[in-house]
Amino acid sequence: SWARLGSDGAWVPLLHVRGIAIAPLRPANCGFEVAGWSAHLRERFAGAPLKTVTLALPGEAPRKGEFVLTASGIEGSLVYALSAPIRKRIGQQGSATVLLDLLPDRSHQQIATALAKPRGSHSMAKHLHRQLRLDGTKAALLRELTDADAFQHPQALAAAIKALPITLLRPRPLDEAISSAGGVPFEALDDNLMLRQLPGVFCAGEMLDWEAPTGGYLLTACFATGKAAAEGMLRWLNDAV
Numbered sequence: 038s039w040a041r042l043g044s045d046g047a048w049v050p051l052l053h054v055r056g057i058a059i060a061p062l063r064p065a066n067c068g069f070e071v072a073g074w075s076a077h078l079r080e081r082f083a084g085a086p087l088k089t090v091t092l093a094l095p096g097e098a099p100r101k102g103e104f105v106l107t108a109s110g111i112e113g114s115l116v117y118a119l120s121a122p123i124r125k126r127i128g129q130q131g132s133a134t135v136l137l138d139l140l141p142d143r144s145h146q147q148i149a150t151a152l153a154k155p156r157g158s159h160s161m162a163k164h165l166h167r168q169l170r171l172d173g174t175k176a177a178l179l180r181e182l183t184d185a186d187a188f189q190h191p192q193a194l195a196a197a198i199k200a201l202p203i204t205l206l207r208p209r210p211l212d213e214a215i216s217s218a219g220g221v222p223f224e225a226l227d228d229n230l231m232l233r234q235l236p237g238v239f240c241a242g243e244m245l246d247w248e249a250p251t252g253g254y255l256l257t258a259c260f261a262t263g264k265a266a267a268e269g270m271l272r273w274l275n276d277a278v
């Protein structure tokens with residue numbers, strides 16, 4: 038997916054003009070953009086990690102992990118893990134809202150009870166830190182995405198802490214993605230990973246239309262299909278002799 042390393046997809050039009058139907062290459066395991074962070078969040082927190090949080094698409098099971106804020110949105114392993122369904126939902130609805138749980142190890146009621154304790158002369162920032170150890174990037178994102186009014190109401194603030202909505206508008210470009218979705222469909226290939234319509238042309242790795250999470254799965258499938266295509270070439274050449 039990185040043109041600067043030579044992986045520029047220049048093969049796509051070459052196969053396309055020869056009648057191969059190729060699913061458009063799209064970013065996979067990628068970051069996503071929001072409508073725009075405030076200048077404060079962008080300047081102070083771009084690149085900062087959010088650790089031990091969960092992220093979920095509404096109606097789906099949350100996943101635990103970490104990600105980072107970027108100047109334009111969010112990226113990192115937890116975001117990559119959800120990137121396929123997020124991309125699909127953006128395609129269907131124009132945007133996708135993910136729900137961030139800033140304190141997954143505490144229940145809504147535990148948080149509301151802690152927040153309802155008297156804070157005396159302490160600021161809300163100090164209160165969040167003292168009662169919940171919620172500060173830094175987590176506190177900044179909570180401020181960014183929560184109505185000022187909610188900070189006056191423990192139940193409303195607890196609800197925001199447990200399900201902070203982040204609306205994602207588009208994936209970051211393919212040239213920044215870890216991998217690509219789309220490519221040559223398996224139906225266009227024979228058992229040797231050779232194009233049925235173009236005998237002598239073999240496909241492997243990210244050229245093929247499949248998608249997997251990062252963490253070794255991508256490399257394993259690329260090596261495996263590379264080996265299979267190489268063996269396919271030998272078989273095809275031997276059969277031709």
Ligand SMILES: Cc1cc2nc3c(=O)[nH]c(=O)nc-3n(C[C@H](O)[C@H](O)[C@H](O)COP(=O)(O)OP(=O)(O)OC[C@H]3O[C@@H](n4cnc5c(N)ncnc54)[C@H](O)[C@@H]3O)c2cc1C
Nearest residue numbers: 038042043044215216242243244251252253254255256259
């Ligand atoms: C930053 C980053 C981190 C990643 N981390 C992981 C990870 O932890 N685990 C994991 O499983 N996957 C990871 N991946 C994904 C993984 O690297 C890719 O899925 C895999 O490398 C794709 O293999 P490929 O052979 O299909 O393509 P590529 O690795 O892109 O290889 C294609 C090669 O073909 C060359 N080429 C292109 N055109 C020509 C031409 N005309 N003539 C000759 N050569 C040409 C290119 O220069 C390139 O070297 C990561 C990717 C990125 C970008």
